[in-house]
Amino acid sequence: MPVLELESVHVYYGPIHALRGVSLTVERGEIVTLLGANGAGKTTTLRSISGLIRPARGRIALEGRNIVGLPPHEIVKLGVGHVPEGRRIFPRLSVEENLALGAFTITDRQEIRRRLEEVLQLFPRLAERRRQQGGTLSGGEQQMLAIGRALMMQPRIMLLDEPSMGLAPVLVESIFEVIQRLNQRGTTILLVEQNARMALEVAHRGYVLETGSIVLEGPAAELAHDPKVQAAYLGARE
Amino acid sequence: MRRALVFGLIGGFAAWHLSLVGLIEAFAGRRLIGQGVTFSYVLLLALMLTVGYLVGRRISNWTGLLGAALAGLLVGLALWVLALLVATVDLRTVFVAASPALPDILTFNRGTGAVGLAVLLLVGAAVGFLGGGLTWLPATGRRAVLTALAIAVLVGLLRDVLSPIFPAPVMGFLFTPTGGLSLPGTATVLALALAVPIARQVLANRASSHRGSLSVRALQRRRVAARVIGVVFLASFPLWAGLFLSNVSDFVGLYILMGLGLNLVLGFAGLLDLGYVAFFAIGAYSMAVLTSPELGHFTLGFWEALPIAVAMTVVSGILIGLPVLRMRGDYLAITTLGFGEIVRLLVLSDWLKPHLGGAQGVTRIARPELGPFVIDRPQEYYYLILIGCGLAWFLSVRLRDSRIGRAWMAIREDEDVAQAMGINRVTAKLLAFATGAAMGGLSGALFASLVNSVIPQSFSLLVSINVVALLVLGGIGSLPGVVVGALALVGLPELLREFQEYRLLVYGVVLVAMMIFRPAGLWPEETRVRELEEAAEEGKTRAPAEVAAVTQDGA
The missing domain is CATH 1.10.3470 (ABC transporter involved in vitamin B12 uptake, BtuC)
Incomplete structure (x- = not known):
């Protein structure tokens, strides 16, 4: 059974038909990437999975259970870790407080401590800055913090929205390394990216979204060689 | 010098503003020291002092002091001009507060003639000079002086509030029967208000020289003591x-x-x-x-x-x-x-x-x-x-x-x-x-x-x-x-x-x-952050014992 399955999901913003029947699956242990231009509906897809938007039609199943209509905090409890676009950490809270909030659904303080140390081990840079305010971290560190915060809830699937946005090329590399490392540790990831080249390098499979519909899908290596994808997203010349 | 002129003019405008909205006259009845010095005067003097201080802070040499005096003088001049204006032209149709009493208040009761002008210019220059001089004091001394002045003003203002608290002889010593603080009273209040921050500074210096010996526990004890005093104060207040x-x-x-x-x-x-x-x-x-x-x-x-x-x-x-x-x-x-x-x-x-x-x-x-x-x-x-x-x-x-x-x-x-x-x-x-x-x-x-x-x-x-x-x-x-x-x-x-x-x-x-x-x-709220840091330090001093406990648990 796939970890996540979307079946012809439709989303409207008022009169605008943002998602026109999106279907996709993510299997356990995969990295699946969702590519597409601005406004194609990538972020909308993630927001409807985590319950921040309610789809008008369609089915979203988490390990077989339909989660459409559940409030976001219930969906989090079922194991969806959403890392929103634009590194939205809590800027006035410390690194530790940010991470602790990631485990909000857990009441056992000792367990929170344990996970905190685990995440800090994964991100030594954050460990050095554990008492610093989140807003004072560099862009790359903030992205690490946002990812670490989502890891705190030990999600069944992690939704990553544009993790490389606005980062220097070196940092982009290291973020993708982190993503790969997390995946090797067993985290299932749905990755939304504009940087198609890097995304296809780390992903197992990919989908291409265009104005609210999936137009292409397949193994990442195949997509990377698809002439249409190359022309539209990889900047290849004729 | 251009700075001095600018600040002097700004000060002058501020003085006009305070006078014309009526704030100055409203406080003319509040006697602070003896019969003569009212809160209105204090407001005007504070303005001159501030202007002098601001100039002195910008220019840190002797010309700065001169500039400060000049700025104060300009405030004095502005006050005199306003006094003259109010005395000769009736502005009350526009500014209700421009009453006939205002010129007297503005010129310290010296009239709008040459004497009044001379007094205002002199006072302005002197107070501006002092304000500029404040910048020559070290920061702690400056804070002590300003706090002392503020406390003296506050004590003078709160005479009626203080009278049920202190016994009659104390009040009789501090205040004149009908006016504000008596002269010895002023001196006492100023001396006390100066002594407390200076004493604290001295104590703090001594404490920091043996910072090693001032343990977390001593700090804690001090905090407990402060809390007890606070509770007693609150409980006995009425x-x-x-x-x-x-x-x-x-x-x-x-x-x-x-x-x-x-x-x-x-x-x-x-x-x-x-x-x-x-x-x-x-x-x-x-x-x-x-x-x-x-x-x-x-x-x-x-x-x-x-x-x-x-x-x-x-x-x-x-x-x-x-x-x-x-x-x-x-x-x-x-x-x-x-x-x-x-x-x-x-x-x-x-x-x-x-x-x-x-x-x-x-x-x-x-x-x-x-x-x-x-x-x-x-x-x-x-x-x-x-x-x-x-x-x-x-x-x-x-x-x-x-x-x-x-x-x-x-x-x-x-x-x-x-x-x-x-x-x-x-x-x-x-x-x-x-x-x-x-x-x-x-x-x-x-x-x-x-x-x-x-x-x-x-x-x-x-x-x-x-x-x-x-x-x-x-x-x-x-x-x-x-x-x-x-x-x-x-x-x-x-x-x-x-x-x-x-x-x-x-x-x-x-x-x-x-x-x-x-x-x-x-x-x-940042104080909370500081508290947290202190707590973390406490944790560090305790840490070895805790680590031992944890490892024992593990074993």
């Missing part, structure tokens, strides 16, 4: 402070209670509620309707009515919270503002007059009884309010450090992400509204019983604005900030009655100044 101060502190306490309540909503959860007065009103009117025999619905006692009144506000908090759950920022502010007005208009309405008393309000509200003893004096209410504040404080601390407190802070920082963390937005927001409302309602119920009557005018928009302003002043989200803000915004104006008329002017100036100089508030 016994020596007299009726007037008790009355003022009752109102400050009611505002602290409201401030703590709104702090949960605005400070912790980040929800800007501009209709907070609604909860205050609902608490007060619940108390009134439940206990006053005038309306004849119920005649409960105070203690039976109190929990019902608080419960009513909790329910109303949830009812108001429900429709605004989805709103953020400005929209929330406007909507809650509307709710506040709706509550006020409802109690004012003829429609509900048989039940809520209409424009005349309700009187004969129950007093709390403790056995045969009836609480009816402000000094006694003080304790009731103190207990209420203590409870609200305790609750605030516990909530802040709890799971729900963290959820509030997450919502305040970023509502979407908070939801993505698994925080239930609905319950978190409703809880903030409900607990915040409970504190406002408690405050209202106590208020109704204290003043023994409620009228709709007591629940105007200004109350909401006051509570928001005191939070901003103290530092949003900070609990000590609430107390500091309430003292400054509610306590001080009560003590300085002349300010009442200029309250909004002073509010405006203070808030603008705050935004520029202390954007985080007078007592910002």
Whole structure:
């Protein structure tokens, strides 16, 4: 059974038909990437999975259970870790407080401590800055913090929205390394990216979204060689 | 020198402004030292001093001092020009405050002739020079001098307030019979006010030279001692402070209670509620309707009515919270503002007059009884309010450090992400509204019983604005900030009655100044961060033992 399955999901913003029947699956242990231009509906897809938007039609199943209509905090409890676009950490809270909030659904303080140390081990840079305010971290560190915060809830699937946005090329590399490392540790990831080249390098499979519909899908290596994808997203010349 | 001219002119304009809005004349009756020196003079002198100081700070050499004197002189000149103008031309059609008495006040009673001019120029130059000279003092010395001057002015101003506190001989020594401070009194106050910060500095220097020996434990002991002194001070306050101060502190306490309540909503959860007065009103009117025999619905006692009144506000908090759950920022502010007005208009309405008393309000509200003893004096209410504040404080601390407190802070920082963390937005927001409302309602119920009557005018928009302003002043989200803000915004104006008329002017100036100089508030939340760091250090000194314990557990 796939970890996540979307079946012809439709989303409207008022009169605008943002998602026109999106279907996709993510299997356990995969990295699946969702590519597409601005406004194609990538972020909308993630927001409807985590319950921040309610789809008008369609089915979203988490390990077989339909989660459409559940409030976001219930969906989090079922194991969806959403890392929103634009590194939205809590800027006035410390690194530790940010991470602790990631485990909000857990009441056992000792367990929170344990996970905190685990995440800090994964991100030594954050460990050095554990008492610093989140807003004072560099862009790359903030992205690490946002990812670490989502890891705190030990999600069944992690939704990553544009993790490389606005980062220097070196940092982009290291973020993708982190993503790969997390995946090797067993985290299932749905990755939304504009940087198609890097995304296809780390992903197992990919989908291409265009104005609210999936137009292409397949193994990442195949997509990377698809002439249409190359022309539209990889900047290849004729 | 151009700087000196500019600052002098700005100072001159400030002096004109203060004079023409009437602030200077309003304080002419407040004698600070002897018969002659009034608070008006002090204001003018302070202006010259500030101008001199500002010039001196920009130019740090001898020309700076000259410039400071020049700037002060310009202020003096501006004052004389204004005095002459007011004396010769009748400006009262435009500026009501340009009264015939004003020239005398502005020229220190020396007339608008050559003598007055000479005196003003001389005084201006001298005070400006001193202001410039202040910049030559080391920072600690400068702070000590300025604090001492401020304390002397405050003591002079608060003569009537102090008289019931100190025994007659002390008062007789400090003050002249009809005027302000006597000369020896002034000297004593200044000397004391100077001695305390200097002594503290000396002690601090000594402490820092043996920082090694000043252990965490000693710091802790000092903190405990400070707490004990604080508790004793608070507990004994009405016994020596007299009726007037008790009355003022009752109102400050009611505002602290409201401030703590709104702090949960605005400070912790980040929800800007501009209709907070609604909860205050609902608490007060619940108390009134439940206990006053005038309306004849119920005649409960105070203690039976109190929990019902608080419960009513909790329910109303949830009812108001429900429709605004989805709103953020400005929209929330406007909507809650509307709710506040709706509550006020409802109690004012003829429609509900048989039940809520209409424009005349309700009187004969129950007093709390403790056995045969009836609480009816402000000094006694003080304790009731103190207990209420203590409870609200305790609750605030516990909530802040709890799971729900963290959820509030997450919502305040970023509502979407908070939801993505698994925080239930609905319950978190409703809880903030409900607990915040409970504190406002408690405050209202106590208020109704204290003043023994409620009228709709007591629940105007200004109350909401006051509570928001005191939070901003103290530092949003900070609990000590609430107390500091309430003292400054509610306590001080009560003590300085002349300010009442200029309250909004002073509010405006203070808030603008705050935004520029202390954007985080007078007592910002960061102190909590520092406390946390101290706690972490304590943890470090304890760490080896803990590590040992943990490893033993592991084995």
